[in-house]
Amino acid sequence: MPIRKIQNRGTGRLRLMDKKYVWHPFTQMKDYSGSSPLIIARGKGSFIYDTEGNRYIDGVSSLWVNVHGHGKKKIDGAIISQVKKISHSTLLGLSNEPAVRLAEKLVKISPKGLAKVFYSDNGSTAVEIALKISYQYWQQKSKATKKKKKFVCLANAYHGDTIGAVSVGGIKLFHEIYKPMLFTTFKAKSPFCYRCSARETDYKCSLECLNSLESILKKHHGEIAAFIVEPMVQGAAGMIVFPKGFLREARNLCLRHNVLFIADEVAVGFGRTGKMFACEHENVRPDLMALAKGITGGTLPLAATLATDEIYQAFLGEVRETKTFYHGHTYTGNPVACAASIASLEIFEEEKVLKLLQRKIEFLENRLKNFYSLNHVGDIRQCGFMVGIELVENKKTRKPFPVKKTIGHRVILEARKRGVVIRPLGDVIVLMPPLSISVKELETLLEVVFESIKVVTEG
Numbered sequence: 001m002p003i004r005k006i007q008n009r010g011t012g013r014l015r016l017m018d019k020k021y022v023w024h025p026f027t028q029m030k031d032y033s034g035s036s037p038l039i040i041a042r043g044k045g046s047f048i049y050d051t052e053g054n055r056y057i058d059g060v061s062s063l064w065v066n067v068h069g070h071g072k073k074k075i076d077g078a079i080i081s082q083v084k085k086i087s088h089s090t091l092l093g094l095s096n097e098p099a100v101r102l103a104e105k106l107v108k109i110s111p112k113g114l115a116k117v118f119y120s121d122n123g124s125t126a127v128e129i130a131l132k133i134s135y136q137y138w139q140q141k142s143k144a145t146k147k148k149k150k151f152v153c154l155a156n157a158y159h160g161d162t163i164g165a166v167s168v169g170g171i172k173l174f175h176e177i178y179k180p181m182l183f184t185t186f187k188a189k190s191p192f193c194y195r196c197s198a199r200e201t202d203y204k205c206s207l208e209c210l211n212s213l214e215s216i217l218k219k220h221h222g223e224i225a226a227f228i229v230e231p232m233v234q235g236a237a238g239m240i241v242f243p244k245g246f247l248r249e250a251r252n253l254c255l256r257h258n259v260l261f262i263a264d265e266v267a268v269g270f271g272r273t274g275k276m277f278a279c280e281h282e283n284v285r286p287d288l289m290a291l292a293k294g295i296t297g298g299t300l301p302l303a304a305t306l307a308t309d310e311i312y313q314a315f316l317g318e319v320r321e322t323k324t325f326y327h328g329h330t331y332t333g334n335p336v337a338c339a340a341s342i343a344s345l346e347i348f349e350e351e352k353v354l355k356l357l358q359r360k361i362e363f364l365e366n367r368l369k370n371f372y373s374l375n376h377v378g379d380i381r382q383c384g385f386m387v388g389i390e391l392v393e394n395k396k397t398r399k400p401f402p403v404k405k406t407i408g409h410r411v412i413l414e415a416r417k418r419g420v421v422i423r424p425l426g427d428v429i430v431l432m433p434p435l436s437i438s439v440k441e442l443e444t445l446l447e448v449v450f451e452s453i454k455v456v457t458e459g
Helices: 009-021 075-084 097-109 123-141 163-167 173-179 210-223 246-256 276-281 309-315 334-349 351-375 408-419 438-459
Strands: 041-043 046-051 055-059 113-120 150-152 185-189 226-230 260-264 286-289 303-308 377-383 386-391 426-432
Touching: 046 377, 055 309, 055 438, 097 113, 097 303, 113 123, 113 377, 123 163, 123 226, 123 260, 123 286, 123 303, 123 309, 150 210, 163 173, 163 260, 185 210, 185 351, 210 226, 210 246, 226 246, 246 260, 246 276, 260 276, 334 351, 351 386, 351 438, 386 408, 386 438, 408 438, 426 438
Parallel strands: 150 185, 150 226, 226 260, 260 286
Antiparallel strands: 041 046, 046 055, 113 303, 286 303, 377 386, 386 426
16 A cells, blocks of 8 residues: 655654765765655654655565564663663773673573683674684694684675675675775675576586685685685675575585584674574574674664684683784773673574564465566575566576666555555665564565566566
């Protein structure tokens, strides 16, 4: 149903101020200046509301972070309770109760072997920390490993926007301009099944995409510190879902060649793929794991980098040995954010979130099949509650639409008219609603997206 059109003089002023003062991320501000942006005022459950009172399904969980719905009482209550005690104290040489309690919980639910938690405040910093730890680990482990200074990532990778994270990224549109600032990395082939060069009629996947990684590790393992990967799904690349066995075999290659394995679970963690962590799908145990986004249920900035005890031990020594990990952030282990995260993890357990999610994942999978009836839906990629619908000009040849047609952007604007907020990755329509969304709300979301794609691509 189309949203209501309500005039609000305060909204008009907010829009003018927004355009005058705010520089938005991943947004061409020249185009933005001519638009009428939504100004969000509040949220409840699966919905967000603008300043004019219009309601929208939050189809991308406010950029992949909202897990249990907006305005979750338990999380809000934990935040308020902690603020009444203390809002922040440093973790440099001190500690605080929520940070300690959360660290214990994270270790207990994470893949076996991860034993230590280093806090930060967003996904990029969690990745930077993992890179720096793995680099320093080899420098301090032994004289024989000091040459291990480089990293391997996948083509199409996205690990954040800070310099180290961009260096291990592989999306030309985002990263190419910064190339002179970056350190050199090895880039292995991405397991992009829809555009696999080896794929033919009746093709049976034999993981040819692993050959590239294997070749790099075999030839350069003596100079490689770590391999970093988004387990199971390359998010910002367009929801590229790995073929079965790829993640497990990639981990085996790292073990075979003595290269650390960094799991970037920033986007895929905390239930997004149907399991608490995406690594669990193939029983992969990383050496380092980066967490953020859904860690607080989508309320406050927080991140964590988990490491094995073996890695941690390499940083212990006398002060004069300078083995200390000289890295930290002002708001590291913020007690309010940690309290929110504890509450979120308790909700997972108390409300059996992952168990109840399975039915919704199945419902989503079945309803998405209908999208193939649309003339310009080329591929549908799903892993749990992460979905990418790739729109193409020609389904037979898989030819993309010309960039100038901005098909993906037009689809999300059409959906917005119908009461749904989503955000594309080029011409890939992303669906990633809160895990708490009801089946009825999920059905409405799918109906709106279906109609929006049809209107835009078929006129």
